[in-house]
Amino acid sequence: MLLALALSSVCFFFVGHAQQPSGNASFPALFAFGDSILDTGNNNFLLSASKCNFFPYGRNFPGGIPTGRFxxxxVFSDIITDGLGIKTLLPAFRDxxxxxxELPTGVCFASGGSGFDRTTYGFQNVIGVPDQVNDFQNYVGRLNNAVGSEEANAIISNAVFLISSGNNDxxxxxxxxxxxxxxxxxxSDQLVTWTNDFIKSLYNMGARKFAVMGTLPLGCLPAQAAFLRSCSVPVxxxxxxxxxxxxxxxxxxGTTFPGAKFAYVDMYSSLLGVINNPLASGFIDTTDGCVLMPIPCLDANTFVFWDYAHPTEKSYLTIAPPLVEELKEKLA
Incomplete structure (x- = not known):
């Protein structure tokens, strides 16, 4: 049933133009962990086939260049970082x-094709979500050298830790x-346990503000819906x-991790709402991927999905505003 999704994992769930980092008082930085929904280019620097640093990926990115974003x-990590007023693009740590x-305002540790289950990421040679803590630890050392330990601790304790959980697993x-x-x-109970273990690792390193994403409506991804012409209810x-x-x-x-704040990021209902009422947001096609057409679509803004498994930038921009406001409310 999910075989089509598994086969599409090469591009399933690099680095942007230079920008002036800003940050803000409530959220000085954002750190992203997880899969290709958030990966801004880390996979470019891995010996893995799970890459998208080629045309037509990045067609609507500034400059029209393929950066390794899926x-x-x-992608969603860029848009949330921008929505929180931190900076417009979130760079990949592996770059x-x-x-x-860039360090004081946050970086991305996510890796396309990753997950919590070793079966998910082992054969793809991508960075497993549990292993992304190691990159974060290296980042902390580099940040300490750049700004000093006192300022580094303040950044980490006030930053948003955005985690994508469950899609590829x-x-x-x-x-x-x-x-x-x-x-x-x-x-699913095991996935929740793995997520808690991951949160604990970050908490022990000073993280206090967690935004944890649920999965997309996986049955509506073109890997499923393009065959059925509708979302797969069982998936x-x-x-x-x-x-x-x-x-x-x-x-x-909250009781397990004193002083920490948590927000659930409802990717499922948010995107499903767009799929069920596409015209309200200017979408025409909800079941096909733009680049999966015999000739890639001319206007990705009319497609909910870009490829087998990833929403278009406009889809992210459409669902992000209320999610950003919820993060501000729960994590400030």
Missing amino acids: GNGR PNLSND IAISFPQRGLLYGGIGGY NLLADTFNQKLSANLDNL
Whole structure:
């Protein structure tokens, strides 16, 4: 059932133009962890086939260049960083040309194709979400050298830690390993446990503001919907089961991690709302990927999806404003 999603993982869930970092009083920085929804180019520097640093990716990015972002323009991590008033583009930490000037306002550690389950990321040679903590630890050392430990601690404790959870694990690993955990109920419980362990690792390093994303409506991705011409209800049920458990878990983490704040980022309902009422936002096609047409679409702004698994930049821009406002309310 999810085989099509697994086969599309090469581009499933580099670095932008130079900009003047700004930050703001409430959120001086943003750090992104997870998969290709957030990856801004880390995979470019890996010996992996899970890359999208080629045309027509980046067609609508400033300059029209393929940067390694999994879409036609900016990705969700860029847009949330911009919406919070920090900076317009979030650079990839693995970029060897990353400037020290970028460090105080945040970087991206996410890796396309990644997940919490080693089965998800092991065969692709991408950076597993648990292993992204190691990159963050290296970042902290570099930040300390750049601004001093006192300022570095202040940045980290006030920064937003944006985490994408579950997309590739459910799409790739659940069909292979789900029965070992007793089905989607047991597997989603394990994903929540892995997410908590990851949060604990970051918390122990000073993180206090967590924005944790649920999965997209996986049954509506073109890998599924293009064949059915509509969303796959069973696949969406798998995603929704996990999302509900993740959201409920975050509501109770305040006592586990004193002083921390948590916000659930509802990617599922937000994007599903656009798919169910596309004309309200100017979309025409909700089931095909722009670059999957016999001739790539001329206007990606009329497509909800860019390829088999990734929304277009306009889709992210459409769903982001209320999500940004919720983050400001819950994490400030």
